[in-house]
Amino acid sequence: MSMQLATLRDLSVLYRSGSTTRTALASVDLDILAGERLAIIGESGSGKSTLALALAGLLPDNAERSGQIAWPGLGRPPVPGGDIGFVFQDPGSSHNPVLSIGEQIAEVARRHLGIGWRAAYARALDLLARVRIPQPKAALAAYAHELSGGQRQRVAIASAIAAGPRLLIADEPTSALDMVVQAEIVALLDELVRADGMTLLFITHDIALASGFADRLAVFRDARLVEAGASADVLARPQNAYTRHLIGSHIDLATPPLIVGPTR
Amino acid sequence: MRRALVLLRRRAISSIPVLLIVIVGTFLLLEAAPGDAVDAYLLSIGGGDAALVASLRASYGLDQSTLARLWLYLTALAHFDLGWSVTFGRPIVDLILERLPNTLWLMGSALALSFSLGSILGVVAGARPGSATDRVLSIGSLALYAVPSFWLGLVLSVVFSVQLRWFPIAGIESIASGKHGLDRALDIARHLVLPVSALGFIYLALFLRMMRSGMAEAWRQDYALAARAKGLRRPRIVIRHIARNAMLPLVTMLGLQAASMLGGSVVIESVFAIPGFGRLAQEAVAGRDAPLLIGIIVTSAVLVIIVNLLVDITYALLDPRVGAAEAAA
Amino acid sequence: MSLLRRILGTPEGAAGALILCVLVLAALLAPVLFPADPLSIVGPALVPPFTDPALPLGTDRLGRDVLAELMHGAGTSLAVGIAAAAMAMIAGSLVGTLAGLAGGLVDEALMRVVDAFQIVPSFLLALAFVSVTGASLPVVITAIALGAWTGPARLARAEVLSIRERDYVAAARVLGMRPLEIAFREVLPNALPPVMALSSVIVAISVLTEAALSFLGLGDPNIVTWGSMIAEGRNVLRSAPFLSILPGLALMLTVLGVYLFSEGLADALARRRSRA
Numbered sequence: 001m002s003m004q005l006a007t008l009r010d011l012s013v014l015y016r017s018g019s020t021t022r023t024a025l026a027s028v029d030l031d032i033l034a035g036e037r038l039a040i041i042g043e044s045g046s047g048k049s050t051l052a053l054a055l056a057g058l059l060p061d062n063a064e065r066s067g068q069i070a071w072p073g074l075g076r077p078p079v080p081g082g083d084i085g086f087v088f089q090d091p092g093s094s095h096n097p098v099l100s101i102g103e104q105i106a107e108v109a110r111r112h113l114g115i116g117w118r119a120a121y122a123r124a125l126d127l128l129a130r131v132r133i134p135q136p137k138a139a140l141a142a143y144a145h146e147l148s149g150g151q152r153q154r155v156a157i158a159s160a161i162a163a164g165p166r167l168l169i170a171d172e173p174t175s176a177l178d179m180v181v182q183a184e185i186v187a188l189l190d191e192l193v194r195a196d197g198m199t200l201l202f203i204t205h206d207i208a209l210a211s212g213f214a215d216r217l218a219v220f221r222d223a224r225l226v227e228a229g230a231s232a233d234v235l236a237r238p239q240n241a242y243t244r245h246l247i248g249s250h251i252d253l254a255t256p257p258l259i260v261g262p263t264r
Numbered sequence: 265m266r267r268a269l270v271l272l273r274r275r276a277i278s279s280i281p282v283l284l285i286v287i288v289g290t291f292l293l294l295e296a297a298p299g300d301a302v303d304a305y306l307l308s309i310g311g312g313d314a315a316l317v318a319s320l321r322a323s324y325g326l327d328q329s330t331l332a333r334l335w336l337y338l339t340a341l342a343h344f345d346l347g348w349s350v351t352f353g354r355p356i357v358d359l360i361l362e363r364l365p366n367t368l369w370l371m372g373s374a375l376a377l378s379f380s381l382g383s384i385l386g387v388v389a390g391a392r393p394g395s396a397t398d399r400v401l402s403i404g405s406l407a408l409y410a411v412p413s414f415w416l417g418l419v420l421s422v423v424f425s426v427q428l429r430w431f432p433i434a435g436i437e438s439i440a441s442g443k444h445g446l447d448r449a450l451d452i453a454r455h456l457v458l459p460v461s462a463l464g465f466i467y468l469a470l471f472l473r474m475m476r477s478g479m480a481e482a483w484r485q486d487y488a489l490a491a492r493a494k495g496l497r498r499p500r501i502v503i504r505h506i507a508r509n510a511m512l513p514l515v516t517m518l519g520l521q522a523a524s525m526l527g528g529s530v531v532i533e534s535v536f537a538i539p540g541f542g543r544l545a546q547e548a549v550a551g552r553d554a555p556l557l558i559g560i561i562v563t564s565a566v567l568v569i570i571v572n573l574l575v576d577i578t579y580a581l582l583d584p585r586v587g588a589a590e591a592a593a
Numbered sequence: 594m595s596l597l598r599r600i601l602g603t604p605e606g607a608a609g610a611l612i613l614c615v616l617v618l619a620a621l622l623a624p625v626l627f628p629a630d631p632l633s634i635v636g637p638a639l640v641p642p643f644t645d646p647a648l649p650l651g652t653d654r655l656g657r658d659v660l661a662e663l664m665h666g667a668g669t670s671l672a673v674g675i676a677a678a679a680m681a682m683i684a685g686s687l688v689g690t691l692a693g694l695a696g697g698l699v700d701e702a703l704m705r706v707v708d709a710f711q712i713v714p715s716f717l718l719a720l721a722f723v724s725v726t727g728a729s730l731p732v733v734i735t736a737i738a739l740g741a742w743t744g745p746a747r748l749a750r751a752e753v754l755s756i757r758e759r760d761y762v763a764a765a766r767v768l769g770m771r772p773l774e775i776a777f778r779e780v781l782p783n784a785l786p787p788v789m790a791l792s793s794v795i796v797a798i799s800v801l802t803e804a805a806l807s808f809l810g811l812g813d814p815n816i817v818t819w820g821s822m823i824a825e826g827r828n829v830l831r832s833a834p835f836l837s838i839l840p841g842l843a844l845m846l847t848v849l850g851v852y853l854f855s856e857g858l859a860d861a862l863a864r865r866r867s868r869a
Binding site for chain 1: 485486487489490491492493494495496497500504505508509512582583584585
């Protein structure tokens with residue numbers, strides 16, 4: 001049994017705006033094991049993004065959190081950027097448009113590794129090569145708008161792992177990208193996490209995508225955790241009706257057509 | 265840099281037709297005035313006979329048709345000859361060149377003061393939107409923005425010149441003081457403190473509010489959340505991420521306010537009796553000196569175009585997204 | 594009317610509305626409380642304020658009642674501000690909409706004209722215009738509008754350009770509506786709200802510009818304005834500063850009221866959009 005990196009007990013998150021209260025997470029009990037690749041599966045509004053934000057300490061001001069998040073694997077509260085790296089969904093807006101991408105990677109290294117700017121930029125160069133950005137030297141001085149969506153996500157991953165964090169949270173990192181690029185990004189994440197011994201929390205609505213590489217799956221619905229277990233087990237013997245529904249709704253090339261009838 | 269220069273050339277070229285419209289438009293507008301500089305001159309000397317009137321008109325070229333005079337004006341303009349001022353009896357170019365530096369000092373200082381101080385205070389307010397500091401600065405800046413600049417000038421001169429005697433009450437330097445170099449510069453600076461404050465405080469409020477709202481907007485962006493997720497220290501997030509983005513609209517605004525401030529200098533120079541370009545405009549109106557007024561307006565237009573070009577280059581240097589497509593082509 | 598209620602719900606909107614109501618009241622009551630010409634002499638010169646109950650705010654250099662002047666001036670300032678803003682908005686919206694819909698050479702030509710008006714400092718333009726036509730209230734209003742119409746023109750054009758491409762306009766075209774009909778029934782109503790938001794800024798600027806023109810002696814000489822009061826008071830600045838300070842405070846209050854009200858308006862509009 002691997003050691004737990006983080007444990008969530010009875011975690012609930014409420015959003016208050018004016019007179020309305022929205023429950024984003026309700027009494028979630030979940031363990032995150034060190035070194036595992038855990039996929040959080042859910043549709044819109046299931047609470048999966050809130051879970052990621054809560055773990056990273058990025059909940060907005062109008063959120064009320066109850067329950068506990070403990071970090072036995074760290075022995076202390078985690079430092080954002082240093083212990084936890086975060087990759088956002090929209091590569092178009094998660095980069096600062098007026099700073100070079102080199103600076104945006106180097107600043108993470110400088111902040112958490114106690115090194116100067118020169119060393120930080122050198123590390124940024126290494127990271128850009130690791131995430132397979134073409135011409136990494138030129139890329140250091142480039143700006144986000146000069147890169148494609150897939151390249152921007154690679155840069156985002158580079159920033160997220162710049163300080164060598166224990167946990168990498170990727171919140172739907174491929175949802176805004178094309179299918180071919182999706183596969184590349186997922187493969188990259190998988191490789192990096194294995195090489196550095198990081199724990200990966202991969203958030204997605206696509207159960208098929210997750211099942212391709214995740215060790216464990218956790219299925220969320222309407223702010224609740226409905227099922228969690230090893231990927232193979234969950235896919236082969238889903239305990240929960242919703243999980244069965246998700247698996248059944250998956251569409252691929254082998255699925256019979258949705259629209260039946262004469263076509264012209 | 266190349267990107268900025270490409271933009272500069274394009275903007276400079278497109279300014280020429282606009283400048284032409286200004287020149288022709290102003291000329292035709294002032295044509296519509298009943299009576300001209302000669303009439304005003306005659307009024308001031310108590311009238312004259314018909315022969316004198318005719319000869320004056322002929323010598324100033326005021327007896328020819330509108331189109332002919334417009335053509336003469338344009339050709340003279342090409343040689344930087346703005347004509348002759350009836351009121352002052354001197355070439356207009358000389359007048360303008362003599363008066364312009366004073367106004368440029370006034371405006372330049374006021375713009376620099378309002379932009380820098382306004383931005384800094386705006387960053388302070390925008391660092392924590394909704395905080396007590398923010399509220400105080402917001403309300404204070406709104407009140408300041410509502411103040412008429414000439415009235416502020418009067419109030420400042422009553423308090424600081426008349427009552428406290430900290431600053432001189434009028435003029436740009438002590439008359440016939442015989443000072444040179446640094447002494448003279450300091451003397452002028454002392455004279456400019458109150459006018460610059462009166463002119464600049466209102467724009468300070470504007471920049472403060474813009475920076476503050478720009479920062480509030482920037483905080484809502486994804487890259488602000490990403491910066492927090494990186495665990496960066498707060499000063500770095502506030503300055504390098506938030507303010508660096510929020511300042512962009514301010515740079516644009518700087519260009520727009522240059523025209524406004526040039527107009528504002530007219531009243532301020534009147535309040536503080538500064539012999540500047542703005543005051544010259546008022547004197548031109550009083551003397552019904554159409555050529556002088558046209559010259560002033562054309563010069564203002566050129567000034568504003570130059571300032572806008574400088575602002576455009578600065579903006580292009582600050583925002584890497586601008587002109588990228590054109591420079592690549 | 595629910596919009597009005599929402600504006601009054603915000604502290605800024607309520608404060609602004611209160612100030613504006615006081616001003617409108619002052620303007621309306623002025624001919625009632627002080628039916629005589631405010632420029633007429635009613636007492637000894639330079640009576641300080643709060644000393645004579647019949648002359649609550651004192652008198653100026655020529656013995657005119659300051660309170661009467663202030664209240665009559667309120668009407669002038671508000672009238673000029675609103676009239677100039679209305680003129681600027683109407684002219685600007687028309688030109689901007691025309692440019693946006695016509696496109697091509699017409700658009701280019703009109704935008705160069707807009708550029709030309711924007712490049713010349715609006716106060717200098719107003720000076721030139723007043724010097725040409727002589728100072729009277731309609732002239733002052735037009736002079737201010739000449740400098741202010743470019744903002745609404747650009748805004749209207751931008752709105753029209755973005756709306757033109759939207760689906761409901763294409764739908765109208767498909768339905769066979771003629772271009773002019775489309776302009777007035779579909780495009781213009783949706784282009785207006787941002788232009789309305791700009792209007793309060795223009796009103797404020799108009800009030801201040803009118804005051805500056807009057808201060809320089811280029812306003813209408815037959816009526817009393819706060820600007821001319823300040824100019825008058827300047828002559829006795831050392832001995833009777835209140836003559837300049839009071840009308841300046843009135844100006845400040847007016848502009849503040851307009852800005853506060855517009856902040857409330859912006860808040861109310863933003864909230865309605867976020868709820869929708």
